[in-house]
Amino acid sequence: MSEFFKAELKDRFLEYALDRSDYFQIQTLYDEFLRPNYSLEYVQKLVQEILAYDTSLLDVMGGNGLDVFMVASTPSTQDFLCDEGGFMNLYVKEEEKWDTFLDQLSGTPKLTKEEKKQLKRNTSDLKREKLMLVGLIVAVAVSFLFTLISIFKETLLEPEYVPADEFERKMNQLEEQYILENQRLKLELKEAQRVLDSLDRE
Template identity: 70%
Template sequence: MSEFFKAELKDRFLEYALERSDYFEIQTLYDEFLRPNYSLQFVERLIKEIQDYDPELLDVMSGNGMDIFMLASTPSTEDFLEDGGFKDMYVKEEEKWDVFLEQLSNNRKLSKDEKKLLKRSSPGFKKEKMLLIVLISAIAISFLFTLISILNSSFLEPDYVPADEFERRMEQLNQQYIQENQRLEKELKDSKTKLDSIFRGP
């Protein structure tokens, strides 16, 4: 299951809770949205993820031998959905990633002054500029190999993967994606800083 579909399900759970003015069983969400393709435990997992993000989004009560048995909306539920909910958070995160990739792939256009400076630059300056370009290219290649490795390990293994293991791998992939994104953003920022300092000159 994709992260976007999980985000959409969480929003649907919150919207359903908001439509009701009473407490309802978690079984109701399962019957309403996920029967018969998923299990009740998967619904519990999504509710726990909502709680981990913000425990004020749902009023949760245990009972009948279950940690999550009855649910109800709270004042925070409506505010959160009006701000866009989990789907909007996912889309914004994807947009940030797209912008980062665009910055990584596009060369910055030089101003007239910078072009003049490049014409007057010494061989040493040109060598440093070339090294920085190679560094940025190496970062991009490193990212692609890392992404391919993650995808291979997560999706292309021939063995049957149980649903719980698949969800765990999806979460692990998401964490690796975030960590790699943060690392590459830092390296790109450092490279841009070095490049800008060279453009400015001594």
């Protein structure tokens, strides 16, 4: 059983005692709240935990071989439930203390709503820019490959029988075309690298 459920049950036991003006057996608590899923011994354990926290929360009578056989409310029962909020309030306070402790331990301050929105916006912008950059690099690489294929195709795969001077002129033309294309691709790659570096710095 979770600590939360145990705290809730202890408060219910105290509220039940407060609603009655007489002594009653703890068997009654078992019948009211925990039958048939738990045992009478578990009720006794919870009552003992209530008394271990503060003996004045319940007036106790022993008997029938038990230290706690009958119980009744006291003035402290009402004060504890109304003023202090009962065991549930103690549980919540304990959880809040742990949350605060863990937040301090992590050393990372919580972001405000505005900061979270800004961070989300910046992240989506950065992702979009990186996607565009990757697309540009892929386009440059594909363009380069097509140029190479085109050059090889024209020179090796589909040879034409032409005069020597025409062949030489054509080779010079292809060489110039290759050099120009190579320079263009280098410039595009350099620009892409510059954009990538600026994104990494951000």
